[in-house]
Amino acid sequence: MGQQVLITGGAGFIGSHLADQLLERGHRVRVLDSLAAQVHGDAGERPAYLHDDVQLMRGDVTAHADVRRALRDVDAVYHLAALVGVGQSMYQIEAYTRVNEVGTATLLEAIVEQGGVGRLVVASSMSVYGEGRYVDETGRVARNVSRDVDAMRRGQWEPVDGDGRALQPAPTPEEKPAELASVYALSKYAQERLALIVGHAYGIPTVALRFFNAYGPRQALSNPYTGVLAIFASRLLNGRPPIVYEDGRQLRDFVSVHDVARACAAALEADAAAGEVINIGSGQPRTVLEVADRLAAVLGRSDVKPHLSGQYRVGDIRHCYADVERARRLLGYEPRMSFDDGLAELAQWVARQGAQDHVEQAHGELNTRGLTV
Secondary structure (H helix, E strand, O other): OOOEEEEEOOOOHHHHHHHHHHHHOOOEEEEEEOOOHHHHOOOOOOOOOOOOOOEEEEOOOOOHHHHHHHHOOOOEEEEOOOOOOHHHHOOOHHHHHHHHHHHHHHHHHHHHHOOOOOEEEEEEEHHHHOOOEEEOOOOOEOOOOOOOHHHHHOOOOOOEOOOOOEOEEEOEOOOOOOOOOOHHHHHHHHHHHHHHHHHHHHOOOEEEEEEOEEEOOOOOOOOOOOOHHHHHHHHHHOOOOOEEOOOOOOEEEEEEHHHHHHHHHHHOOOHHHOOOEEEEOOOOEEEHHHHHHHHHHHOOOOOOOOEEOOOOEOOOOOEOOEOOHHHHHHHOOOOOOOHHHHHHHHHHHHOOOOOOOOHHHHHHHHHHOOOEO
16 A cells, blocks of 8 residues: 655646556555645646546645645655745745745744654755856866846846856756855755755755756746746737747756656655755756747747747846756666657647736836846
8 A cells, every 4th residue: 555645736737647657556645735825826726637536635834724624644745735836935035944844934834833744845946056167168167157237237147257268068967066146946945955954864865856847748838937838828828929038048957847756756755865955857958948949849839949048037146957866876867758748748848828928917026126237
């Protein structure tokens, strides 16, 4: 008989796919989710895609009573509940800190009070790295890479070393020091460190998974702060050009939600993963502009060209993509979904959805607050 597993935030994009994986493996799944309007719409109803065998508890991860109720008789916990998005975090500072950090602290206190669990897996983010790893012309790893705002005002987007020489992006491993460039990144780093510290102190086997840019079906298309592919899709479905910041040549690592869910499920029982931080990505860098063009093609909207804003968002980084060797070694992880197949699946799904486009509103919020350069 499988374990009783709790997924906080489990009615959302990644959590619902993880629930499917766990049910297939014979586990019982309970979900604690607030069904936030920005993700699930104003009705706050159980998502149709959530498997019928999932026990859904509507509640707030910052509320002690809700969390204690959800933890009853639970063997393992996945902590996915969080507010997501770099841009919004820069002006909803209290909300991101409360939900992501206080929510994690609330959950951890409740787990300790009940005597622990057999496994805790916490969702972290590639955002904790800030800029990814870079090497100089000799192949030596560059340290403390950052970009000069005055240079970006002149359209010089690429990071350079102290002598003004070009740096080359390289796969980013887990040992790269954190460089926290946004409130969101800070809150995700706090989530993973809180979980690992408490797990170590109380003998709770804990794993922190740093997700890169997950995409796929069930992503909230009307949420302008969700993953970039869903944001681009909502624009294209409404006949509007995707807004691409800078020159569109920044590199990201786009990983199928199916691969992410498989990695999460593997982390439940991988003994060697306890106490570790692990990247979950595809390991393949792609430019944002390439992704926008290819998504438009599969949606049949090649006539809608991306709009290059030439602006920089405060908190954004230039390049970051994953080194996934640790995930291979500790989880037996191997990305299976090709980008072409993943885009085709996403296109089929979004074609059946209605997407309200709130991107202009979100862009305006950033401009009004001086968070674009």
